[in-house]
Amino acid sequence: MVKRAEAPKLDSAKAARVYKEFPGYERSTFIDIMKAGGQPDDFPGLDFGPVLKTLPFRKIADFHVSREKRGDRGMIPCAMCGPKEKFLEGSFVWIESRQSIALIGHCCADKENQRRAEEEYLERMERTRAEDFLLTCLPLTKTALAAIDQALTAAVEAERIKGAFSRKFPAAVQALKAVIKSGGMLGHTEKTKDQFDEVGPRGLGRLNTRTVTIGHLFGASALGSGFHPAKDLRVARSRIVALLCEESPEAALELITSSYASADELKKAAKLLLAAGKEYKHSLRLLQEFRAFFSEYNIVTINEWAGHPLSDHRFSFEYRRHANGVRISGIEAGAFDTLHLEGSVLGAPPEWPLAPTMNAE
Structure with missing residues (x-):
């Protein structure tokens, strides 16, 4: 079972929240924001970069948004790209070396890091589904x-x-x-x-x-x-x-x-x-x-x-x-x-x- 990490603290220097442990519990909050009509970059405490493409990360959630629902915002800014408004389909991630959460596009990270993150994410989600099913x-x-x-x-x-x-x-x-x-x-x-x-x-x-x-x-x-x-x-x-x-x-x-x-x-x-x-x-x-x-x-x-x-x-x-x-x-x-x-x-x-x-x- 995933234990809830300590409450995140605000690092004003980076203008992003600090997460010393993997914040898997933020997945439900992120999904609730999306269901309520919000946008991924509305999530509080995001690290907008720039972040090195070679930094390992762990996925919290995948998402896809409609261009029409973005209104005048344009594309979503990618933490690994500058930040640049670059994508509509990507991942909400935790970057351990920066102790932060960020948004990255599916094709923006180092390929090997992307592969490892995807494998770990799928395995974790299978376990979570099984746990939730059994708890119910x-x-x-x-x-x-x-x-x-x-x-x-x-x-x-x-x-x-x-x-x-x-x-x-x-x-x-x-x-x-x-x-x-x-x-x-x-x-x-x-x-x-x-x-x-x-x-x-x-x-x-x-x-x-x-x-x-x-x-x-x-x-x-x-x-x-x-x-x-x-x-x-x-x-x-x-x-x-x-x-x-x-x-x-x-x-x-x-x-x-x-x-x-x-x-x-x-x-x-x-x-x-x-x-x-x-x-x-x-x-x-x-x-x-x-x-x-x-x-x-x-x-x-x-x-x-x-x-x-x-x-x-x-x-x-x-x-x-x-x-x-x-x-x-x-x-x-x-x-x-x-x-x-x-x-x-x-x-x-x-x-x-x-x-x-x-x-x-």
């Missing part, structure tokens, strides 16, 4: 674990119901999978014959077809071989358990400083949380497909499609709500069977409580 998300890991456990209960039950449906009504499942392969529209094709023309050979006619559409089949993924919502949830749960933290920023800070000393360890921990979020959301999409397939609209539409006069299917379904959930009754090949869907599998699990990405300013 670690206190929510208990909430995330509770959400996973709730979703996992529903997922295990959904997989059981999907398996029972396939065993009890195999002909219906086979017919519906054929519908999925052809686009998911529940309908039938009817053949019609044109009236004979007065001119032409008697007895000849032309066969046409028309499609009778019943409705769209929803929740197709619930019948697929890839329907395993519990699998991803178990993996996500193991990731969260490994990073479980007390519900306070102080506990998160303590965990970060005690367990993730290096940037690589910080990034690894952050990636585990991000992966858990993706796995959770993938499982939620599968459960949403499950609820769509076993919805009243879908079951009634399937039943209407199977029982249509043009249908050659021999199965039917009935959808009934009761106090504890839903009962779906079906007849296939003369055999009657039922499925019971309890309330836990019909409700949507909580949304994922953690941030989906490691964004930075």
Whole structure:
């Protein structure tokens, strides 16, 4: 973690503030000034040079400004160029040998110093993003674990119901999978014959077809071989358990400083949380497909499609709500069977409580 340096003092000889340590904390102030419509050279205490191009420096922030927003000011003065009004895209930097902060253009510094500063800046920003992400998300890991456990209960039950449906009504499942392969529209094709023309050979006619559409089949993924919502949830749960933290920023800070000393360890921990979020959301999409397939609209539409006069299917379904959930009754090949869907599998699990990405300013 970057510690805040001592308060800068004004050096009247250079008319610039003195920073004995790297002032990374000034990044947020600089960005706030820019967001409020200010200009980079509005920042107080800048060293306007001249500064030797060969002096090493560390980046605090990159920036780009619009020429139109500069008004009558012209280009931004570069501390390494005289100073001269030279650029619109550059960096806010700390020059250790001068103990000062300055603005320089992207192409104004010594190339080797520029390369080193860029590498150090990118590595530092990655670490900062990981730290900020973990500080925000670690206190929510208990909430995330509770959400996973709730979703996992529903997922295990959904997989059981999907398996029972396939065993009890195999002909219906086979017919519906054929519908999925052809686009998911529940309908039938009817053949019609044109009236004979007065001119032409008697007895000849032309066969046409028309499609009778019943409705769209929803929740197709619930019948697929890839329907395993519990699998991803178990993996996500193991990731969260490994990073479980007390519900306070102080506990998160303590965990970060005690367990993730290096940037690589910080990034690894952050990636585990991000992966858990993706796995959770993938499982939620599968459960949403499950609820769509076993919805009243879908079951009634399937039943209407199977029982249509043009249908050659021999199965039917009935959808009934009761106090504890839903009962779906079906007849296939003369055999009657039922499925019971309890309330836990019909409700949507909580949304994922953690941030989906490691964004930075």
